[in-house]
Amino acid sequence: MTVSDLPGLNCGLCGYRTCAEMAEQLPMKPELLKRCLPMSEHRERSFETKPFSVPSPKKDCGACSVACAPEKTDGVKWKDSLGREFDFYLEHFPEDPGPREIIIPHNPMITREMEIQRGDILIGRPLGMSCGCPITHCGVVMEVDKRTGVIVWCVTGPLQPRQHGFKDVGYYIAEGYEGLIKQTRCEPKIGMRYYFQPQLCMLQWRHSGLVNYLNRLKDGYQVRLEGLWIG
Amino acid sequence: MPDRIYFDYAATTPVDPRVAENMIPYLKDQFGNPSSLHEVGREARFVVEKARQQVADLLGASSDEIIFTSSGTEANNMALIGFVEAHAEEEIHIVTSAIEHPSILKTCRYLEKRKVSVTYLSVTPDGQVEPDSLQAAMRPETRLVSIMTANNVAGTIQPICELVRIARQHGALFHTDAVQAFGKLPFHGGQDSPDLISVSAHKLYGPKGIGALFVRKGIRLNSLIHGGGQERDLRASTENVPGIVGFGYAAEIARQGMASETARLVSWRDEMIGHILGKIQGSYLIGHPYRRLPGHLCLGFSGLEGDMIKLLMLLDKAGIAVSTGSACSSNHPGEASYVLQAMGLDPLKARGSLRVTLGRFNTQKEIDWFLKILPKTLAELRPMTTDSFSSR
Numbered sequence: 001m002t003v004s005d006l007p008g009l010n011c012g013l014c015g016y017r018t019c020a021e022m023a024e025q026l027p028m029k030p031e032l033l034k035r036c037l038p039m040s041e042h043r044e045r046s047f048e049t050k051p052f053s054v055p056s057p058k059k060d061c062g063a064c065s066v067a068c069a070p071e072k073t074d075g076v077k078w079k080d081s082l083g084r085e086f087d088f089y090l091e092h093f094p095e096d097p098g099p100r101e102i103i104i105p106h107n108p109m110i111t112r113e114m115e116i117q118r119g120d121i122l123i124g125r126p127l128g129m130s131c132g133c134p135i136t137h138c139g140v141v142m143e144v145d146k147r148t149g150v151i152v153w154c155v156t157g158p159l160q161p162r163q164h165g166f167k168d169v170g171y172y173i174a175e176g177y178e179g180l181i182k183q184t185r186c187e188p189k190i191g192m193r194y195y196f197q198p199q200l201c202m203l204q205w206r207h208s209g210l211v212n213y214l215n216r217l218k219d220g221y222q223v224r225l226e227g228l229w230i231g
Numbered sequence: 232m233p234d235r236i237y238f239d240y241a242a243t244t245p246v247d248p249r250v251a252e253n254m255i256p257y258l259k260d261q262f263g264n265p266s267s268l269h270e271v272g273r274e275a276r277f278v279v280e281k282a283r284q285q286v287a288d289l290l291g292a293s294s295d296e297i298i299f300t301s302s303g304t305e306a307n308n309m310a311l312i313g314f315v316e317a318h319a320e321e322e323i324h325i326v327t328s329a330i331e332h333p334s335i336l337k338t339c340r341y342l343e344k345r346k347v348s349v350t351y352l353s354v355t356p357d358g359q360v361e362p363d364s365l366q367a368a369m370r371p372e373t374r375l376v377s378i379m380t381a382n383n384v385a386g387t388i389q390p391i392c393e394l395v396r397i398a399r400q401h402g403a404l405f406h407t408d409a410v411q412a413f414g415k416l417p418f419h420g421g422q423d424s425p426d427l428i429s430v431s432a433h434k435l436y437g438p439k440g441i442g443a444l445f446v447r448k449g450i451r452l453n454s455l456i457h458g459g460g461q462e463r464d465l466r467a468s469t470e471n472v473p474g475i476v477g478f479g480y481a482a483e484i485a486r487q488g489m490a491s492e493t494a495r496l497v498s499w500r501d502e503m504i505g506h507i508l509g510k511i512q513g514s515y516l517i518g519h520p521y522r523r524l525p526g527h528l529c530l531g532f533s534g535l536e537g538d539m540i541k542l543l544m545l546l547d548k549a550g551i552a553v554s555t556g557s558a559c560s561s562n563h564p565g566e567a568s569y570v571l572q573a574m575g576l577d578p579l580k581a582r583g584s585l586r587v588t589l590g591r592f593n594t595q596k597e598i599d600w601f602l603k604i605l606p607k608t609l610a611e612l613r614p615m616t617t618d619s620f621s622s623r
Contacts, residue, residue, distance in 0.1 A: 011416065011417045011493060012489065015497040017494040034521075081578050123541065135537040162547055205578075
């Protein structure tokens, strides 16, 4: 292999500035050749003229997750990202900055020790009991119960903590969710446990919880769920 | 230690000071409308056409094949919707991939509601579209194939020439979203080059708000924006002269310095991959080991995927700007995941990646500093598992 056998594009994609520089290295390092991307691109490839099958334009072809992602309005599939069924989507209150959760740090004393108050930005991970989600959550404090250590916060995502700093509560237990049901395939009833899909759950895993507050609205339900589990 | 290190060049690039300097006259004294017949207008027309040639040169194209747009997103929309509308009477099947930018995927969804059928190709675990899968997806009514040149999340470079040849065999046109690859990979404009190419200035050290679509001569597209007939009647509106001038000059700089810049970024990329995978237990590379964009790393850390947001914030606090798809976020509830999930990563890993993208203004000192800081920062995270579990 000499420099004249290389494409001569001097593109740098192999890590050498010129094809000549690469050609100098090839006798010692022949495996470098595979790093010549233009060369591998231009290699002759014989395409058989076998008749090709015509894939039907079925939506559930399984070819990708994008095309077949659950539709949230028309044609809701009522299945989570692991293919498990659920009964309704839980959405956050439009006036809230994100999904409203009732949480308690594993050491409730830190609510006082860290002087957590409304408007504070927190991060932490729901560990173990209740929603043992593997994702660190970020949110804004809405209410604080200093006596019990219980905090109500709205999960918002990372932009605020990045901009304004945060307090790290470490591990916490998610005790309850509050939100709206606008899409459901059943009539929710108080006292019943349901599988549901938090609309903004990044893993799109179904959760289950007990409805212990239900208020019918003209376009859905206002709901509080406790006794939460993932799955 | 540098005050601030920017390692997010795939998101956007700083404007090269040389580009900014070239744009200034067109923000101040040389304000003409290129369509005006007087001298002020003619001056503006001259610089717009010069920039068109500069962009064309980097694509190996003719200047009359370049249509300026407001962005890569608009160029993608123009390519797909413009093509379908220009062939409205025909049955149209489009083939694309599952890992395209939303400006392709959402446009395909839009077109599906207008009786266009679309096949979304899956990709290999390292993020490549296999030529055989394209071959199998082609139908007699396939008129357009749209596959990105390189992926923005994983950085994997597609075998575009092979894919173009398959499209040609079946009489279909080939579009590529080259926003991430433009100025980093060579384009030659030859027979096995795409027929439509979308590019953007702000990934190329140019200004935001300006992009372009290469349209091979003879291809029929309909305009999405109707009005005064600018850009060969394909994209009405008074030209963004400062943006176009900046884009042209950015393309010129890229063309002249591409080989050395690419080689430098490849070298740093491979140094970082080797160092991180070798020294940080549980680290893994997402995407292809070398068929990837020159300065692009997409990394995961076993057991820490759920805590990537904290990693990002700690790095940010240390003055290092990187990107992650890990945000449990109402701001971007699903971002990035679909690409990595299509590559076969589970939903947690798909969100728990760290994207580090290098560029023109990075230095060896910054690379060294990052490699020093990263293990310390990872040690501050809260692993999913106990120490005894993760060390098993």
